[in-house]
Amino acid sequence: DGGITQSPKYLFRKEGQNVTLSCEQNLNHDAMYWYRQDPGQGLRLIYYSQIVNDFQKGDIAEGYSVSREKKESFPLTVTSAQKNPTAFYLCASSIDTGALGAGNTIYFGEGSWLTVV
Protein backbone atom coordinates (compact mmCIF):
# COMPACT_ATOMS: atom_id res chain seq x y z
CA ASP A 1 0.00 0.00 0.00
CA GLY A 2 1.17 3.52 -0.74
CA GLY A 3 1.68 5.88 2.12
CA ILE A 4 3.94 7.53 4.62
CA THR A 5 5.62 5.44 7.30
CA GLN A 6 6.96 7.01 10.45
CA SER A 7 9.04 5.14 13.02
CA PRO A 8 9.24 4.61 15.85
CA LYS A 9 5.73 5.33 17.08
CA TYR A 10 7.02 6.02 20.61
CA LEU A 11 10.50 7.19 21.53
CA PHE A 12 12.05 8.20 24.83
CA ARG A 13 15.03 10.51 24.97
CA LYS A 14 17.38 11.16 27.82
CA GLU A 15 18.64 14.64 28.53
CA GLY A 16 21.53 15.54 26.22
CA GLN A 17 20.82 12.84 23.67
CA ASN A 18 20.19 13.25 19.97
CA VAL A 19 17.42 11.10 18.51
CA THR A 20 16.32 10.53 14.93
CA LEU A 21 12.78 10.03 13.70
CA SER A 22 12.37 8.15 10.46
CA CYS A 23 9.98 9.09 7.65
CA GLU A 24 9.64 7.10 4.45
CA GLN A 25 7.13 7.60 1.64
CA ASN A 26 6.38 5.49 -1.41
CA LEU A 27 4.02 7.97 -3.04
CA ASN A 28 6.73 9.36 -5.33
CA HIS A 29 6.12 12.81 -3.87
CA ASP A 30 8.73 15.50 -4.36
CA ALA A 31 7.95 17.57 -1.27
CA MET A 32 8.27 16.39 2.32
CA TYR A 33 7.60 18.14 5.61
CA TRP A 34 8.05 17.79 9.36
CA TYR A 35 5.53 19.28 11.76
CA ARG A 36 5.48 19.40 15.52
CA GLN A 37 2.18 19.20 17.39
CA ASP A 38 1.67 20.44 20.94
CA PRO A 39 -1.70 20.50 22.74
CA GLY A 40 -3.60 23.70 22.02
CA GLN A 41 -1.02 24.98 19.54
CA GLY A 42 -1.93 23.19 16.38
CA LEU A 43 0.83 22.09 14.03
CA ARG A 44 4.00 24.06 13.50
CA LEU A 45 6.38 23.54 10.60
CA ILE A 46 9.92 22.47 11.50
CA TYR A 47 11.56 21.82 8.13
CA TYR A 48 10.47 21.12 4.59
CA SER A 49 12.12 19.86 1.43
CA GLN A 50 10.97 20.43 -2.12
CA ILE A 51 13.59 18.26 -3.83
CA VAL A 52 16.38 15.85 -3.00
CA ASN A 53 19.45 17.40 -1.35
CA ASP A 54 17.61 20.62 -0.58
CA PHE A 55 15.57 21.71 2.46
CA GLN A 56 14.42 24.89 4.16
CA LYS A 57 13.78 25.89 7.74
CA GLY A 58 10.22 26.26 8.86
CA ASP A 59 8.91 28.29 11.78
CA ILE A 60 10.59 26.35 14.61
CA ALA A 61 13.78 24.82 13.18
CA GLU A 62 16.06 25.57 16.15
CA GLY A 63 17.30 22.38 17.78
CA TYR A 64 16.37 20.19 14.82
CA SER A 65 18.19 18.96 11.73
CA VAL A 66 17.14 17.05 8.61
CA SER A 67 18.59 15.44 5.53
CA ARG A 68 17.12 14.57 2.14
CA GLU A 69 19.53 12.20 0.45
CA LYS A 70 16.77 10.15 -1.18
CA LYS A 71 13.44 11.19 -2.59
CA GLU A 72 11.53 8.76 -0.40
CA SER A 73 13.26 9.53 2.90
CA PHE A 74 13.30 12.62 5.15
CA PRO A 75 14.64 11.81 8.64
CA LEU A 76 14.41 14.35 11.45
CA THR A 77 17.05 14.56 14.19
CA VAL A 78 16.07 16.16 17.46
CA THR A 79 19.30 17.43 18.95
CA SER A 80 20.23 18.14 22.55
CA ALA A 81 19.89 21.83 21.70
CA GLN A 82 16.10 21.43 21.53
CA LYS A 83 15.17 22.28 25.11
CA ASN A 84 11.57 21.14 25.06
CA PRO A 85 11.34 18.24 22.62
CA THR A 86 8.43 16.36 24.16
CA ALA A 87 5.73 16.46 21.46
CA PHE A 88 3.96 14.58 18.70
CA TYR A 89 5.86 14.75 15.41
CA LEU A 90 4.18 14.42 12.04
CA CYS A 91 5.82 13.81 8.70
CA ALA A 92 3.99 14.72 5.51
CA SER A 93 4.48 14.73 1.77
CA SER A 94 2.89 16.13 -1.37
CA ILE A 95 3.24 16.68 -5.08
CA ASP A 96 3.98 20.36 -5.38
CA THR A 97 4.37 20.57 -9.12
CA GLY A 98 1.78 20.28 -11.83
CA ALA A 99 -1.29 22.38 -12.53
CA LEU A 100 -2.54 22.41 -8.95
CA GLY A 101 0.76 23.35 -7.37
CA ALA A 102 0.06 24.31 -3.78
CA GLY A 103 -3.50 23.04 -4.20
CA ASN A 104 -2.29 19.48 -4.11
CA THR A 105 -3.17 17.58 -0.97
CA ILE A 106 -0.53 17.17 1.72
CA TYR A 107 -0.63 13.63 3.13
CA PHE A 108 0.41 12.81 6.67
CA GLY A 109 1.99 9.86 8.39
CA GLU A 110 0.67 8.37 11.63
CA GLY A 111 3.06 10.38 13.79
CA SER A 112 5.74 9.70 16.40
CA TRP A 113 5.57 10.51 20.09
CA LEU A 114 8.82 11.76 21.59
CA THR A 115 9.14 12.02 25.36
CA VAL A 116 12.08 13.28 27.36
CA VAL A 117 12.84 11.20 30.44
Added chain:
Amino acid sequence: AQSVTQLDSQVPVFEEAPVELRCNYSSSVSVYLFWYVQYPNQGLQLLLKYLSGSTLVKGINGFEAEFNKSQTSFHLRKPSVHISDTAEYFCAVRRTGTASKLTFGTGTRLQVTL
Protein backbone atom coordinates in the same frame (compact mmCIF):
# COMPACT_ATOMS: atom_id res chain seq x y z
CA ALA B 1 2.30 35.78 5.82
CA GLN B 2 -0.89 33.85 6.36
CA SER B 3 -2.64 33.04 9.62
CA VAL B 4 -5.63 30.97 10.67
CA THR B 5 -7.95 31.46 13.62
CA GLN B 6 -10.19 28.72 14.90
CA LEU B 7 -12.45 30.48 17.36
CA ASP B 8 -13.56 27.46 19.35
CA SER B 9 -11.11 25.12 21.02
CA GLN B 10 -13.89 22.67 21.93
CA VAL B 11 -17.37 22.08 20.57
CA PRO B 12 -19.66 19.65 22.41
CA VAL B 13 -22.67 18.41 20.48
CA PHE B 14 -25.26 15.65 20.77
CA GLU B 15 -25.42 12.89 18.22
CA GLU B 16 -27.61 13.66 15.19
CA ALA B 17 -27.43 17.40 15.87
CA PRO B 18 -25.93 19.80 13.32
CA VAL B 19 -22.53 21.35 13.91
CA GLU B 20 -20.48 24.25 12.60
CA LEU B 21 -16.75 24.63 13.25
CA ARG B 22 -15.54 28.13 12.61
CA CYS B 23 -12.40 29.16 10.73
CA ASN B 24 -11.18 32.62 9.77
CA TYR B 25 -8.01 33.36 7.89
CA SER B 26 -5.81 36.33 7.16
CA SER B 27 -3.68 36.74 4.07
CA SER B 28 -2.52 39.52 1.77
CA VAL B 29 -2.35 37.11 -1.18
CA SER B 30 -4.66 34.51 -2.62
CA VAL B 31 -4.78 31.24 -0.73
CA TYR B 32 -6.10 27.72 -0.87
CA LEU B 33 -8.09 26.51 2.14
CA PHE B 34 -8.18 23.07 3.74
CA TRP B 35 -9.89 21.19 6.55
CA TYR B 36 -8.17 18.19 8.10
CA VAL B 37 -9.40 15.73 10.75
CA GLN B 38 -7.24 13.97 13.33
CA TYR B 39 -8.41 10.97 15.32
CA PRO B 40 -6.59 10.21 18.61
CA ASN B 41 -2.92 9.30 18.22
CA GLN B 42 -3.15 9.37 14.45
CA GLY B 43 -2.03 11.55 11.60
CA LEU B 44 -4.19 14.04 9.75
CA GLN B 45 -6.63 13.17 7.00
CA LEU B 46 -7.96 15.63 4.45
CA LEU B 47 -11.70 16.33 4.76
CA LEU B 48 -12.03 18.85 1.97
CA LYS B 49 -10.33 21.76 0.26
CA TYR B 50 -11.24 24.93 -1.58
CA LEU B 51 -9.14 25.85 -4.59
CA SER B 52 -11.48 27.88 -6.81
CA GLY B 53 -14.94 27.88 -8.31
CA SER B 54 -18.05 27.10 -6.27
CA THR B 55 -17.75 28.46 -2.75
CA LEU B 56 -19.53 25.45 -1.28
CA VAL B 57 -17.20 22.50 -1.04
CA LYS B 58 -18.28 18.99 -0.16
CA GLY B 59 -15.92 16.55 1.48
CA ILE B 60 -15.78 13.12 2.98
CA ASN B 61 -17.94 11.79 5.82
CA GLY B 62 -20.79 14.20 5.00
CA PHE B 63 -18.88 17.38 5.81
CA GLU B 64 -19.05 20.56 3.77
CA ALA B 65 -17.52 24.01 4.02
CA GLU B 66 -18.31 27.39 2.55
CA PHE B 67 -15.68 29.87 1.46
CA ASN B 68 -16.63 33.47 2.15
CA LYS B 69 -14.06 35.86 0.74
CA SER B 70 -15.60 39.04 2.14
CA GLN B 71 -15.62 37.61 5.66
CA THR B 72 -12.37 35.67 5.13
CA SER B 73 -14.01 32.59 6.55
CA PHE B 74 -14.14 28.90 5.73
CA HIS B 75 -16.54 27.34 8.23
CA LEU B 76 -17.03 23.57 8.34
CA ARG B 77 -20.53 22.12 8.71
CA LYS B 78 -22.29 18.81 9.05
CA PRO B 79 -26.09 18.54 9.24
CA SER B 80 -26.12 15.50 11.52
CA VAL B 81 -23.09 14.28 13.46
CA HIS B 82 -22.26 10.78 14.60
CA ILE B 83 -20.31 9.52 17.58
CA SER B 84 -17.52 8.55 15.18
CA ASP B 85 -17.04 12.22 14.22
CA THR B 86 -15.43 12.86 17.61
CA ALA B 87 -11.97 14.11 16.69
CA GLU B 88 -9.76 17.19 16.35
CA TYR B 89 -10.42 19.35 13.30
CA PHE B 90 -7.83 21.66 11.79
CA CYS B 91 -8.33 24.47 9.32
CA ALA B 92 -5.31 25.35 7.18
CA VAL B 93 -4.30 27.80 4.47
CA ARG B 94 -1.65 27.73 1.80
CA ARG B 95 -0.54 30.52 -0.50
CA THR B 96 -1.30 29.69 -4.11
CA GLY B 97 1.63 28.71 -6.26
CA THR B 98 4.33 26.20 -5.44
CA ALA B 99 6.83 25.98 -2.62
CA SER B 100 4.55 27.45 0.02
CA LYS B 101 3.95 26.07 3.48
CA LEU B 102 0.66 24.92 4.96
CA THR B 103 -0.30 27.06 7.96
CA PHE B 104 -2.64 25.49 10.52
CA GLY B 105 -5.07 26.85 13.04
CA THR B 106 -4.92 25.64 16.63
CA GLY B 107 -7.66 23.08 16.10
CA THR B 108 -11.19 22.47 17.37
CA ARG B 109 -12.02 19.42 19.41
CA LEU B 110 -15.44 18.09 18.38
CA GLN B 111 -16.97 15.95 21.13
CA VAL B 112 -20.11 14.08 20.11
CA THR B 113 -22.19 12.50 22.87
CA LEU B 114 -25.40 10.49 23.03
